[in-house]
Amino acid sequence: MHDTPVKQDYRSLRRQTGLNQQQFWSRVFVTQSGGSRYENERSVPAPVAELVRLHHQLGIDTSKITPANAELLRSLLSGDIDSAMLEATAQRCRLVMAALGNGASELLTLSGHITRVLGTHTEARP
Incomplete structure (x- = not known):
């Protein structure tokens, strides 16, 4: 970048x-007055333009x-990590987490049933 x-x-x-100007420009670390000057045809340094591009565009x-x-x-x-593959992996992880969450809930319910059944049987024993 130049x-x-x-x-x-x-x-x-x-x-x-x-x-508004204050909101827009403060997000790229520029004062409202500086942003006003940029909006009125004053040259914008390339690093500021790059921050505007990244944040606002x-x-x-x-x-x-x-x-x-x-x-x-x-x-x-750099392309060392394939973004499409990363997104697909993240989606699979979300599905696994959802399945585990449902499974954990079912295990908790089953555990409660087992505790009640065992509690009933142990109370019946002398």
């Missing part, structure tokens, strides 16, 4: 999001990128 200023209609983009909340998940993100972006 520091070459980027031309774009930021006012139009902001209005499409339904945000692609819906990526850059504040959630941490050292813990950065390696995974780099692997996805």
Whole structure:
């Protein structure tokens, strides 16, 4: 990424999001007054333009990128991890978790029945 200023209609983009200047620009670490200048044809530095693109055009909340998940993100972006395969695996995991959740609930119910049956039988014994 270069520091070459980027031309774009930021006012139009902001209005499409339904945000006021303070809301829109603060999400990319720019003051309201700085954002106002950018909306009035002042050059936007490339790093700021990239943050706007990531956050407002692609819906990526850059504040959630941490050292813990950065390696995974780099692997996805480089193609080392197949995103379609990762999504399919995540879906399978959700299905397994749902099945386990249902199974755990059924086991708890069965456990209650067994406890009642055993309790009845032990009470009947002398």
